[in-house]
Amino acid sequence: xxxxxxxxxxxxxxxxxxxxxxxxxxxxxxxxxxxxxxxxxxxxxxxxxxxxxxxxxxxxxxxxxxxxxxxxxxxxxxxxxxxxxxxxxxxxxxxxxxxxxxxxxxxxxxxxxxxxxxxxxxxxxxxxxxxxxxxxxxxxxxxxxxxxxxxxxxxxxxxxxxxxxxxxxxxxxxxxxxxxxxxxxxxxxxxxxxxxxxxxxxxxxxxxxxxxxxxxxxxxxxxxxxxxxxxxxxxxxxxxxxxxxxxxxxxxxxxxxxxxxxxxxxxxxxxxxxxxxxxxxxxxxxxxxxxxxxxxxxxxxxxxxxxxxxxxxxxxxxx
Amino acid sequence: xxxxxxxxxxxxxxxxxxxxxxxxxxxxxxxxxxxxxxxxxxxxxxxxxxxxxxxxxxxxxxxxxxxxxxxxxxxxxxxxxxxxxxxxxxxxxxxxxxxxxxxxxxxxxxxxxxxxxxxxxxxxxxxxxxxxxxxxxxxxxxxxxxxxxxxxxxxxxxxxxxxxxxxxxxxxxxxxxxxxxxxxxxxxxxxxxxxxxxxxxxxxxxxxxxxxxxxxxxxxxxxxxxxxxxxxxxxxxxxxxxxxxxxxxxxxxxxxxxxxxxxxxxxxxxxxxxxxxxxxxxxxxxxxxxxxxxxxxxxxxxxxxxxxxxxxxxxxxxx
DNA sequence: ACTTGCTCTGAAACGCGTTTCAGACTGTAC
DNA sequence: GTACAGTCTGAAACGCGTTTCAGAGCAAGT
Numbered sequence: 001x002x003x004x005x006x007x008x009x010x011x012x013x014x015x016x017x018x019x020x021x022x023x024x025x026x027x028x029x030x031x032x033x034x035x036x037x038x039x040x041x042x043x044x045x046x047x048x049x050x051x052x053x054x055x056x057x058x059x060x061x062x063x064x065x066x067x068x069x070x071x072x073x074x075x076x077x078x079x080x081x082x083x084x085x086x087x088x089x090x091x092x093x094x095x096x097x098x099x100x101x102x103x104x105x106x107x108x109x110x111x112x113x114x115x116x117x118x119x120x121x122x123x124x125x126x127x128x129x130x131x132x133x134x135x136x137x138x139x140x141x142x143x144x145x146x147x148x149x150x151x152x153x154x155x156x157x158x159x160x161x162x163x164x165x166x167x168x169x170x171x172x173x174x175x176x177x178x179x180x181x182x183x184x185x186x187x188x189x190x191x192x193x194x195x196x197x198x199x200x201x202x203x204x205x206x207x208x209x210x211x212x213x214x215x216x217x218x219x220x221x222x223x224x225x226x227x228x229x230x231x232x233x234x235x236x237x238x239x240x241x242x243x244x245x246x247x248x249x250x251x252x253x254x255x256x257x258x259x260x261x262x263x264x265x266x267x268x269x270x271x272x273x274x275x276x277x278x279x280x281x282x283x284x285x286x287x288x289x290x291x292x293x294x295x296x297x298x299x300x301x302x303x304x305x306x307x308x309x310x311x312x313x314x315x316x317x318x319x
Numbered sequence: 320x321x322x323x324x325x326x327x328x329x330x331x332x333x334x335x336x337x338x339x340x341x342x343x344x345x346x347x348x349x350x351x352x353x354x355x356x357x358x359x360x361x362x363x364x365x366x367x368x369x370x371x372x373x374x375x376x377x378x379x380x381x382x383x384x385x386x387x388x389x390x391x392x393x394x395x396x397x398x399x400x401x402x403x404x405x406x407x408x409x410x411x412x413x414x415x416x417x418x419x420x421x422x423x424x425x426x427x428x429x430x431x432x433x434x435x436x437x438x439x440x441x442x443x444x445x446x447x448x449x450x451x452x453x454x455x456x457x458x459x460x461x462x463x464x465x466x467x468x469x470x471x472x473x474x475x476x477x478x479x480x481x482x483x484x485x486x487x488x489x490x491x492x493x494x495x496x497x498x499x500x501x502x503x504x505x506x507x508x509x510x511x512x513x514x515x516x517x518x519x520x521x522x523x524x525x526x527x528x529x530x531x532x533x534x535x536x537x538x539x540x541x542x543x544x545x546x547x548x549x550x551x552x553x554x555x556x557x558x559x560x561x562x563x564x565x566x567x568x569x570x571x572x573x574x575x576x577x578x579x580x581x582x583x584x585x586x587x588x589x590x591x592x593x594x595x596x597x598x599x600x601x602x603x604x605x606x607x608x609x610x611x612x613x614x615x616x617x618x619x620x621x622x623x624x625x626x627x628x629x630x631x632x633x634x635x636x637x638x
Numbered sequence: 639a640c641t642t643g644c645t646c647t648g649a650a651a652c653g654c655g656t657t658t659c660a661g662a663c664t665g666t667a668c
Numbered sequence: 669g670t671a672c673a674g675t676c677t678g679a680a681a682c683g684c685g686t687t688t689c690a691g692a693g694c695a696a697g698t
Binding site for chain 3: 003019053056
Binding site: 336345373 | 652
């Protein structure tokens with residue numbers, strides 16, 4: 001494998017000159033530039049990215065932290081991230097945490113050890129206090145609310161977003177509303193419950209279901225829901241996938257939707273449309289794109305930012 | 320940022336000794352080991368991964384190439400890859416190609432430039448001949464069939480798999496069968512068509528639909544399908560997502576399934592169960608895991624392998 | 639007493655591209 | 669004729685951890 005010194009020798013110039021040709025520095029005579037070019041072609045020179053990385057201190061990589069790589073909820077975020085990364089010639093190292101704190105720490109250790117230039121957390125269980133201890137090693141951006149000054153944030157405010165969804169339900173004439181959330185104690189679940197109790201007059205503790213993450217969980221909910229005595233007339237899900245599982249199972253059992261139970265999802269993932277799911281659309285792809293850009297800019301000296309986006313109602317036939 | 324030389328000076332030992340402590344080499348006296356440990360703690364030493372990478376020539380990274388990061392079809396592969404990577408302390412650089420040949424080339428260029436140790440292609444449009452030109456730069460593994468000797472392959476054979484699915488349909492009593500495929504000219508689509516015409520007596524050209532990738536495509540199919548004069552009695556989809564979109568749309572229109580039209584999917588993705596989709600289960604997570612392992616072993620000198628896995632019928636209510 | 643074989647240590651080279659700095663040279667301006 | 673600015677060039681240092689090699693010290697084996 002020819003390196004820059006071999007090329008220099010072969011073309012009878014200094015390594016500096018070769019480096020200049022590589023980087024298209026103007027101060028190289030036509031003749032030497034040509035000689036170097038030819039030498040590179042003849043020896044099959046390939047620039048060693050590792051050496052470049054060590055030398056410049058830039059890895060051209062960000063680590064992207066998320067609980068599950070294969071959870072469709074994160075798909076659109078990741079898509080936005082990937083598109084932005086491509087534009088800047090950056091690579092994304094994906095890090096699956098399965099909600100394990102130590103996995104999050106390992107991901108941020110990449111930052112410490114200069115394996116990546118920055119970190120983008122689509123989800124985190126770590127406290128912001130701990131997260132800030134990593135800030136000195138590179139820019140960090142999160143897709144969640146409540147980040148401190150030093151940490152960039154691009155997110156939808158789940159309280160506001162949930163209020164918006166609950167009002168859509170209210171306007172459609174539903175007063176008895178239940179909500180189906182993901183992890184019990186996640187910040188977003190807490191915010192959503194808060195919104196529920198603040199906004200819905202007939203809100204009830206037992207109409208709050210937590211621990212529903214996947215479409216299978218949604219199927220599972222059908223049974224326990226139908227067995228319940230006093231049921232809400234509408235269910236607001238924090239995820240389209242859970243809503244879809246529930247919807248599919250109910251339709252299969254011949255339950256009429258929305259006559260017996262109305263369903264509102266949250267995400268606006270394309271697959272929901274296939275089933276006519278009414279949902280609150282969250283601009284996740286934009287968030288992904290912006291998260292990348294923000295992190296990139298911050299690496300180049302820009303200040304950290306907080307960017308709150310809003311959700312919109314995407315009508316279907318389940319409401 | 321303290322480096323290894325700073326530590327050496329502070330602990331009054333050579334850099335070699337520091338390196339030995341870092342790598343837990345036994346030939347270091349207790350006393351010096353202790354001094355080095357203390358120096359590292361006091362100066363807050365953090366090993367620079369970039370330097371290590373340049374020095375050892377190992378990046379601890381593989382690039383994973385796939386058309387869309389957010390296509391749920393690849394989710395289970397990626398999940399398997401991620402789990403295997405975690406075990407070996409490897410990172411995955413995800414590369415989205417959108418089926419663009421030049422994106423595939425860019426991904427493999429990472430290999431050329433020593434930015435990754437190996438490449439795993441879940442999908443590719445590149446010919447194997449071209450792919451082989453990259454082989455000299457590191458191990459390559461694909462999830463597709465037909466790879467040459469030098470390139471590892473872990474896959475389901477789509478011809479065999481499709482024959483299996485078609486026989487499931489035949490055994491269930493369906494003779495008039497149509498198939499719905501993804502990209503027209505992809506090797507897997509070609510193999511599937513071959514299987515169709517070889518296996519199904521009543522196979523017809525116009526019962527082959529191509530270009531269906533997403534659940535939305537499945538919705539779109541419903542209309543043109545229902546308008547067709549002579550319809551097959553069963554549809555075999557090459558993707559659960561397309562099948563689900565189609566299924567959802569038909570159910571919404573009140574078409575009785577499987578009485579009017581039977582549906583068989585392909586993948587066995589969990590979300591299919593929510594809707595009772597009958598499907599051929601493909602062990603994609605295993606494939607992902609094995610792809611990683613194979614690439615890893617090959618990097619350590621093992622020979623390339625070809626590993627063909629089989630699909631199994633996963634009953635639902637749509638058949 | 640003498641070889642053999644560990645254990646321990648560190649100087650120097652290595653991987654490889656970039657950057658700094660000093661110097662030479664040419665051309666233009668005054 | 670002298671300055672100054674711009675062009676071109678290369679030696680050396682830099683980023684930083686690993687590896688090779690040579691050598692010293694010491695104990696066990698014959």
